[in-house]
Amino acid sequence: TRSLSITSADQSMFEKAQGEKVTLPCTFVLSEEDEGPLDIEWVLIPADNQKKEQIIIMYAVDRIYNHYYASMTGRMQFTNPDPRSGDGSLDILNLKSADTGTYQCKVKKAPGVQSQKIQLTVLVKPARTKCFVEGSQEIGKDVVLKCSSQEGSPLLSYDWRRASGTQELPATSTLNKNTGELLLKNASQDYSGTYSCVASNRVGTDECSVELNVTPPINTAGIIAGAIIGTLLGLSVLAFLVFCCCKKQREKKYEKEVHHEIREDVPPPNSRSSTARSYIGSNRSSLGSMSPSNMEGYTKTPYSQVPSDDFERAPGQNPTFAPSKVAAPNLSRMGAVPVMIPAQNKDGSIV
Numbered sequence: 001t002r003s004l005s006i007t008s009a010d011q012s013m014f015e016k017a018q019g020e021k022v023t024l025p026c027t028f029v030l031s032e033e034d035e036g037p038l039d040i041e042w043v044l045i046p047a048d049n050q051k052k053e054q055i056i057i058m059y060a061v062d063r064i065y066n067h068y069y070a071s072m073t074g075r076m077q078f079t080n081p082d083p084r085s086g087d088g089s090l091d092i093l094n095l096k097s098a099d100t101g102t103y104q105c106k107v108k109k110a111p112g113v114q115s116q117k118i119q120l121t122v123l124v125k126p127a128r129t130k131c132f133v134e135g136s137q138e139i140g141k142d143v144v145l146k147c148s149s150q151e152g153s154p155l156l157s158y159d160w161r162r163a164s165g166t167q168e169l170p171a172t173s174t175l176n177k178n179t180g181e182l183l184l185k186n187a188s189q190d191y192s193g194t195y196s197c198v199a200s201n202r203v204g205t206d207e208c209s210v211e212l213n214v215t216p217p218i219n220t221a222g223i224i225a226g227a228i229i230g231t232l233l234g235l236s237v238l239a240f241l242v243f244c245c246c247k248k249q250r251e252k253k254y255e256k257e258v259h260h261e262i263r264e265d266v267p268p269p270n271s272r273s274s275t276a277r278s279y280i281g282s283n284r285s286s287l288g289s290m291s292p293s294n295m296e297g298y299t300k301t302p303y304s305q306v307p308s309d310d311f312e313r314a315p316g317q318n319p320t321f322a323p324s325k326v327a328a329p330n331l332s333r334m335g336a337v338p339v340m341i342p343a344q345n346k347d348g349s350i351v
Helices: 220-265 272-288
Strands: 013-017 022-024 039-045 054-060 063-065 076-078 090-092 101-109 112-123 127-134 143-151 157-162 173-176 181-184 193-201 204-212
Touching: 013 022, 022 112, 054 076, 127 193, 127 204, 143 157, 143 193, 143 204, 157 173
Parallel strands: 013 112
Antiparallel strands: 022 090, 039 054, 039 101, 054 063, 076 090, 101 112, 127 143, 143 181, 157 193, 173 181, 193 204
16 A cells, blocks of 8 residues: 655755755655545754754645744745655755754645755854964074965865965975964075965865965074164253253343342432433532632533433423523522632732
């Protein structure tokens, strides 16, 4: 007697890359004896046997139910919208690494019941691969080129090649495909060029490159001497600037002290009017004390010799004195006694 059978049992393992789409097959054939309602169910079998199976999607009573597994909501569907045609395959879109697991397809149509398990492995392609040089790039030194991918499912494999020149690795090179290290022993200038690394796993590849420039040894003695000379020059410039600043501060301080001393030592000037009065008064007093005996030696001071600044007056006043008042001293007003001096003729007689 014939009964329900699953015809897609050839492939039971799938490997796909993250972000891709996978179709898990589940085709079946019904028999005449299978008269019950058709029931198709996809479940995820946990790695821990103590946990229950998780229903992903189900077809029952001519309806599709796909709300059981939240992490795949919107990313799964039956390949054929009408599973009654004998195709209950499952499509999973935009695969994630968390989708890795064992899936089981169960087909029921009483009295026939069949199931099939499929192992799905979601791998991550190598990504963000970086290349760099470790160690000194000097002639005669050992140079190490390193390659590493920030993302990617194991097992990752690394392969180096020379992207310039002969495109062949130097004869002294040693490659470790598991760690991605390329060792170049006793490097020479011929080793200079561009090197590329290809990281790969079962679902993809990624590539990076680095530039190697092998140079002669650095003159460390010259570098040290240059550093010392530069330091000394810098200190000299700094000392000169400090000296200039100190000198400028001292000059400012000295000018300030001299200015204060001048202001303290110089008495305030007399007013011009009082100076003129004191000058005239002194002349008058000297005239009042004169006698006829000393009048001969008296010489009238001309006003042209009197300092002009002593006789300056405010605007609007007459700057000159009346000649009649200053031309000759008035002896009677000064209190002097007039003395009569006899005159003599040419023959010697007194008049």
